Amino acid sequence: MKQSKLLIPTMREIPNDAEAKNLQLLLRAGFIRQVSGGVYAYLPLATRVLKKMYAIIEEEFEKIGSVEIKMPTLLPSSLLENTSEVGYDDKAYNLKNRTGKEFVLGSAYEGLISELIGDEISSYKRLPLTLFQIATKYRNDKRSRFGLLRSHEFILSDAYSFHATEESLNEMYRAYQKAFEHIFERLGVKVKGLLGDSQIDEQTDAFEYMALSESGDKIGAFSTGSNYASDLQAATSAFVSKKSHEPNKEIEEVTFAEKENLEEASQALSIPLQKTIKAQLYLADDTPILVLVRADQKINELKIKKHLEAAQLIAADETQSQAYFQTPLSYLGPVDVPDECKIYADLQVQDLANALTGANKEDTYLKNVNPDKDFPVDQYADLRLVQEGDTSPDNLGTLELKKGVEVGRMIKVGTYFSERLKTAVLDENGQHVPVQMGYYELGISRLLATIVEQNSDEEGINWPAEIAPFDLHIVQTNMEDEEQTALTNSVEEMMLEAGYQVLVDDRQERSGVKFADADLIGCPVRITVGNKANEGAVSIKFKQTQAKIEVKKEELVSTLAILLNSEG
Known part of the structure; x- marks a missing residue:
């Protein structure tokens, strides 16, 4: 093909507003042009690369029996009612037709495809069945970042499998894992597999694929001594007790009119944050709970939901804090808590002695507070985000935190949607059983950006042979x-x-x-x-x-x- 006949508008200089490496390279090489923030036009060279990527995905999916479909982009808003808990509805592009009917631009299809299967399949004999599509999706984020790594309009491959039994789901899950590995190898992209957050149900298994990148919006935790790897939200660490042997002292009230939070109070008192207890009020399925962690650490809400098996966990606002504690959120503490509010503490809180915490009174803190002596704890559990240097959960090495880009994920959805949509089939005994579902996702535009970032030098892009334009x-x-x-x-x-x-x-x-x-x-x-x-x-x-x-x-x-x- 003659270059004079193609649209390849190369650029000598990097555009001032192109911060991400993938965006700089693709713009300069004439593969894409930015139409608006987070929206890009794919020019001839990029289109050729994408077609080759599609072909690889289609070929590897067809090897495991996956069949391609094409779902509509314009979806009735009512279809999101059954997927709102997955967190897609707040990022949808909403629009109306001339009669006033509400629609969204497609981003989530779990509910729609589950409903389709429920309408068309009634017997276990027609299962397992697995379907996939490659389509443009839409995300109404507040702002796009990092070029194609996070944009308002993006290309995604989403696959779904349906099964009569959990064993069949597990078998297909493993087949998709192998297919993903083959795809990544053929695309010439280096990824790491890690335990993930399903974003559907805290009891649901999820597996993610991350490409390490300083431009990434995800953090993974990796063991220095084993193969343990996990998304930060799902990561755990081994609890290593470091019990303080200080003799217990008497509680002492401290008032600071000008100190608005626990960190400022600890600095004024020369008390390290590791010796302070932060209290956060939540409503777990509308029941108030108080969660305690050391103030130098962060609460992991995913772990709380999983520990409590709660369907909903909401951080309390100032109004709710006043209703239950008659005090602002900044001054919450575990001493003299209302009877209806249970206390859940991170494992490391039990090691503290003579700690500083809120006094449930404005401008007031308590010194020399000791767990179990000065306040009861209903349960201790791992409730915090892991930190760099924590002991790996298998006790082999320590955890390193690395930034990356999520380029794929798979989730054992199980019966989450089928139970809500009443999607069931007759089993071999003639009994109705809910359909088991698996979900498998590849971010194609993200993969394109990642391939470019991993395969480039000062001169430009070095395309892997199988997908070069x-x-x-x-x-x-x-x-x-x-x-x-x-x-x-x-x-x-x-x-x-x-x-x-x-x-x-x-x-x-x-x-x-x-x-x-x-x-x-x-x-x-x-x-x-x-x-x-x-x-x-x-x-x-x-x-x-x-x-x-x-x-x-x-x-x-x-x-x-x-x-x-x-x-x-």
Whole structure:
């Protein structure tokens, strides 16, 4: 294909508003253009890459029996009623038609596809069944960030499997894990698998795939001594007791009119945060609970919901704090708590002695508070976010926290939707059983951005061979040279016959501009037709390794076959 016939608007300079590395590279190489914040147009080169990515996903999914479907983008708002607990409805784009009926732009299909299965399948004999689609989805975030890594409009592959038994679901779950691994390998992207947060039900298994990146909006916890890896929200650590042996002192009230929180009070009293107790009021299924952690640590609400098996957990506001404690949130503490409010404390709280905490009285704190002596704890449990250096839950090494991008996830949804939608089939005994469901997601536009960030250098992108927009980029240095033109045409014909996809730079530009653009675009191989065209010789450059070699035209096909196999 002639480069003069394609829309490849390369850029010499990085746009001022392009902070993310993937956005800088894709803009400069002419793959995309920003239409508005978080919305991008995919130009010809990006479209070619995406088609190859789609083909890989389709091929690997078809190997495990997954069948492609196409769901509508415009969805009635009523369909979100059964998925609101998943957290999608607050990020939907809402619109109305001319009759006033409300719609949303599609982002979540679990409820819709579960309903479809319930309407069409009534017997276990038609299960298992697994379906997938590749579609543009929409997320109404307050702001987009990091280029294609987080945008308002994005491309996603979402797959769903349906089963009569949990055993069948587990088998398909493992099959999708292998399919994902094959896809990542073929795409040339490095990812880490880790335990995840299902965002559906705290008892539900989830597995995530993260690509490490400083531009990432996720944090993973990784053990230094084992294969343990988890999303920060789902991560746990081994409890290592460090019980204080200080003799208990008598409680003492301290008043600070100008200190508005526990941290400021601890600083004024020269008490380390590790020796303070932060109290947070929650409503767990409308029941008030007080959660205690050390003030230098953060509460993990996912762990609280999972521990209590609560359907809903809401952090109390100032009005609710006044209703239950008659005090602002900043001064809550565990001493003299109302009878209807149970106390749940993180494991590390039990090790404290003579701690500082709120006094349930405005501008007032309590010194020398001791757990179990000065206040009862209904239950101790792991209720905090893990921290860097915590002991790994398997006691092998410590935890490291690393930023990354979530590029895939899978969830054993189980009967969550089928029970709500009354989706059931008859089993072999003629009994109605709820359908088991699995969900499998790949962020394709995120993967595109991640591949670019992981496969690039100062010159531009280095595309993995299987998804490169073209296999070979032929650059003719002088368009006025008839010998060069004849050799370029001959080489192009040879390469096409050999099965390569070829891009030919036939533009009337200086050779330096052509080379710079070729480096930005990043095809695996550049063939330069230059000063030795009269000798029938061309120069080959391999983008990934920067290796160069000069060969005769007659040796080109065999040389490439050998060297590309070696590079691969």
